[in-house]
Amino acid sequence: MAKPIVVIGFLGTQLDAGLGTGRWEKWRPTVALGQHDDRVITRLELLVTPHPKHAALAQRVKDDLATVSHDTQVNLVELPIHDPWDFGEVYGALYDWARSYAFDTAREQYWAHITTGTHVAQICLFLLAESRHLPGVLAQTSPPKRWGAGDAGQITLIDLDLSRYDAIAQRFSAAQQDAVSYLKSGIATRNARFNALIDEIERVAVHSTAPILLVGPTGAGKSFLARRMVEVKKARNQVSGPFVEVNCATLHGDGAMSTLFGHKKGAFTGAAADRAGLLKSAHEGVLFLDEIGELGLDEQAMLLKAVEEKRFYPLGSDREVESSFQLIAGTHRDLRREVAAGRFREDLFARINLWTYDLPGLAERREDIEPNIDHLLALHARAHRVVRFHPEARRDYLRFAQSDAAPWCGNFRDLSASITRLATLAEGGRISQELVAAEVARLRWLWQRDTPADAPQADGLALVEQLLGAEKSAALDLFDRLQLAAVLPVCAASRTLSDAGRQLFAASREQRKAVNDADRLRKYLMKFGLGWEQIRRAL
Structure with missing residues (x-):
């Protein structure tokens, strides 16, 4: 069984007007709502602006609706709108009314009648329906082709819930996917x-x-x-x-x-x-x-x-x-x-x-290195010439690039520079294993200068004393103090505990079945009473 219909609409100060019996000889959209035998309106919330003439017209429309549709309850709702062409004033009054209205979508269906009222009022009704502050559909009424034959005209319902329209939803989804791809x-x-x-x-x-x-x-x-x-x-x-x-x-x-x-x-x-x-x-x-x-x-x-x-x-x-x-x-x-x-x-x-x-660095997105290489080669092809990896060379490069031996300190700038060098030096447009071996050596040399563990030992010893205090630091064996002095600069330069662990245990982790670099580093630091957050706050 269909839910009772509740219509919300403005009084049409021009379209709904009319005096004497002659008013029945014209199509009045609000009155015509009650003249559709197949769609009985249970309740009409008729929105009226505060003007004596409008109040009198609203009462006449209410009485006429009672004549053509005994089952329709008409509520005259005066909204505090003094300038019906002021968007802020109209929208604010409608919004406040909608927020206070006791909508019951489980038991009733709601139509927002957009044929009457100023264009500003119609736009505001549209916006409130689109945002679901007014939980219903738009109702657009139109007059019959020939008035006088008992024809009340047409009612067209427009549902703004785009999730109901697969084709429109697909268009929006495609646009969103295009934007993501562009980013x-x-x-x-x-x-x-x-x-x-x-x-x-x-x-x-x-x-x-x-x-x-x-x-x-x-x-x-x-x-x-x-x-x-x-x-x-x-x-x-x-x-x-x-x-x-x-x-x-x-x-x-x-x-x-x-x-x-x-x-x-x-x-x-x-x-x-x-x-x-x-x-x-x-x-x-x-x-x-x-x-x-x-x-x-x-x-x-x-x-x-x-x-x-x-x-x-x-x-x-x-x-x-x-x-x-x-x-x-x-x-x-x-x-x-x-x-x-x-x-x-x-x-x-x-x-x-x-x-x-x-934004994660390249070392935290190692699975994205390969598609980025393909993208960089495509850019090089558009600007210069087509260059491809020899299959074995590609395997060698990816094995190194995706390993912990490649920290990618400069992130995508390092990768872009690396691929540019390979593409420029590629004889006949083919990147060979020899070129890859030379490029890997170049990258190792480049990053060796940036490796935190190569920082002056005095800096590490200063960190040990800063975190442990002079007394506890002096009580450590020289071996432990020097080892901790090498570990702390790595922690200082790393964004996460896992990142630091990957660098510190890069060799031994390859020999383990279960790898948990963060846990190994956490346990090591705990030997000295140190925690990751404590280190990060102090550095």
Whole structure:
């Protein structure tokens, strides 16, 4: 049995009007709702604006509906709308009414009648139905071709629940998949964590204008991803301004203030003319502040005001300027530790920490190395010539690249440079085993300089004394003290306990059936009363 029908609609001050018996000779959409024998309206919530003439017309419509449909209950609902063409006022009144209305979808079905009312009112009804604040369908009524033959016209129902429409849902799904693929440059990445992260970033890029924080090691692709996010937003017509990018590590002193916020002529020595600044240049666009953790505390304070209030003072000016932009920030630092150390403002961190994404380095996505190699070779083919690996050479390169012997300290920059060298040197467009062997040796040499364990021993001994105290450190055997001095710098340079364990046990782990590098390192540190979090807080 069909649920009772409840209609919600505005009084049509023009379409529903009419005096005397002549009013029955015209089609009145609200009255016509009650003239459909096959669709009996149980209740009509007739929305009326506060005007004496409108109140009288609403009462007449209510009486006429009682004449044509005895079973229809009509409730006259006065909404506090004084300007029916003011979108904010109309939407706010409708929203408040809908929030307070006792909808019972289990027992009733709801129609939002969009034939009457101003265009603004119709749009607001549409938006409330689309967002499910008004849990029903849209009802569009139209007059009969010939009035007077007892024909009440037509009622067309429009359900905005897109999940009911497979074809539309597939179109949206395809668009979403295209955007995700674009964010990944079309690379068929295999790492589950990274793929889930990109899926969420796509949704946030499309639906949010709040600040976004990208965290990850140098070369993990923060700036590249930021640029791609902006292109996705532009494709959806969600941003009209430019993409403005700056590496905050290059900003110092008055130059930092001037570059970001602009300056007035004469604000400091060398300020020969006014300068707009990057925040102003990013108006209606996106500002990407890479390495935001390198900003000074004064710049952080001004940036917080600019993000929250969309206005700021240029250097040397007593007049604020306005700029509305979305902020994307990048950093390789753990800003939580920077806040604790007093080097980063807690209020700014709270403001930019709504959407934070920790991009894994290449060493944490070893299964993605192979598809990235194919992508880099395809880029080389478009720019220069087609180059392919000899099968055995590809096997050798992947065996090394995906092993713990390859820390990929520079992440994708290292991989891109490596493939560029191989492709450039490949005779006849074929990368041989000899080339791969030479490239592996080059990479080992490159990373040997960056290996934390090769840091001066004195630094490690200082860490031992810092963590254990001078008395406990002196009580250790020299053997234990030197060994711990080699281990702690590795921990200092590693993002996770597992990452540190993989580097420290790279050789012996290959001989074990069950590998748990993190547990081995945790037990070793516990011998000295040390825990991972304690080490990370101190370093």
